[in-house]
Amino acid sequence: MRLFSRASVGGRKILITGAARGIGAALARQLHAGGARVALLGLEPELLAEVAADCGDAPWRYCDIADPAQVDRVIATLVDELGGLDAVVANAGVARQLPLIGGDPQVMEETLAVNVLGVYYTLRAAGPHIGHAEGYALIICSLAAAVHLPLAGAYSASKAAAEALGNTVRAEIRHTGARVGIAYFAELDTDMTARGFDTAAARAILGRDTVSGVAPLGPAIDGLERAIARRRRRTVSPWWVAMALPLRPLVQRLVDYSLRRGVAHAMEIARVEQPPCTTDQPPRPHRTRRPT
Structure with missing residues (x-):
């Protein structure tokens, strides 16, 4: 059984979704610098x-994270290329303004x-x-999970x-020795945040461009690296x-x-406003709604 240092990601095999930009890209580069082997997936x-290339020619694949067949195939391929898996970082995400009454339901669906x-x-x-004694899953979440804003x-x-x-999968895989962490972030200095409140509607509510002010990305990435190294339950x-x-x-x-x-x-x-899709990956293709 491999035993890793609790203070280092060195030697760990880590897969990151949404790794083309923002949090995912910054984390991949920092983990590689710390001695980890990373695999990347995304849409760009x-x-x-x-x-x-910045991560030692790490394996990567195009993958629509909302397509289960693609996810199964791509993750299996990347794990094979890594020679196993110690941690997965579920980072891919999108955000877009939506008035719940009168807004476009496609935004909610996407x-x-x-x-x-x-x-x-x-x-x-x-x-x-990751179902082993050193396994770990880290979900990139948000303060928005706990505090909810209009739009x-x-x-x-x-x-x-x-x-x-x-929280559910943590209980379901505990018996394997694997652990699960959740990252709660406020507004960080990423493409998603830069455009997330860049709408007339948001400014009408806030009177400014952001809710709490944009925080630097560096401390968040440091926190994620520590969370992976120590398999922490939570990072903020x-x-x-x-x-x-x-x-x-x-x-x-x-x-x-x-x-x-x-x-x-x-x-x-x-x-009536048409805000951009704010994301750390590009907008996904429109999917035709199936008849009910």
């Missing part, structure tokens, strides 16, 4: 190839397809490979569901997120109260 081949089903398919495919209903619902998946960034999580009901009441004035006008704007 050129960017993935660049990240892979968000849940990537952020919930994509996490489930990843855990389902990687689970058998972020699709994203919040998806992250709350991803949190539930993580910025630090104050750790204080907000146990106070969810109170924080939610404060948010509801502080944002109440601009919501009605913002809803009117949001129903």
Whole structure:
């Protein structure tokens, strides 16, 4: 049985979804620098190839995380190329503004397809490979799982569901020796955050471009590396997120109260505004809805 240092990722074999940019790309590069062997999947081949080159020509594959057949096939291939798997990081995600009443249901469907089903398919495919005494799964979640903002209903619902998946699979694989962690982040300096509130509707509610201010990405990536090295149950960034999580009901009441004035006008704007899909991977192709 291999025994890794609790303070190092050196020697670990780690698979990262949504690795073409943002959190996924930064984490891959840092893990490689720390001596880990990484495998990458995502939707942007050129960017993935660049990240892979920076990670010692790491194996990578194009993969639509919301397609279970692709996820099964790609993860099996990458695990084979790594020669096993010690950790999987379910990072791929999308976000887009959505007024729940009068908004486009396609936004909700696409968000849940990537952020919930994509996490489930990843855990389902990687689970058998990490079911050992040094195995670990890390789900990149958000403070949005605990505190819910107007226009972020699709994203919040998806992250709350991803949190539930993580808590559930933790109990289901504990007997194998594997562990599961969840990362709770506020607004970090990534492409997703840079565009996430860049809408007239969001500014009508907030009176500014972000909720809590954009935090640097570096400390979050450091936290993820430590979480993987020590197989931690939870990691947060910025630090104050750790204080907000146990106070969810109170924080939610404060948010509801502080944002109440601009919501009605913002809803009117949001129903006609066409915001970009904010993501750490490009928008997925439109899927024709099946008849019911």
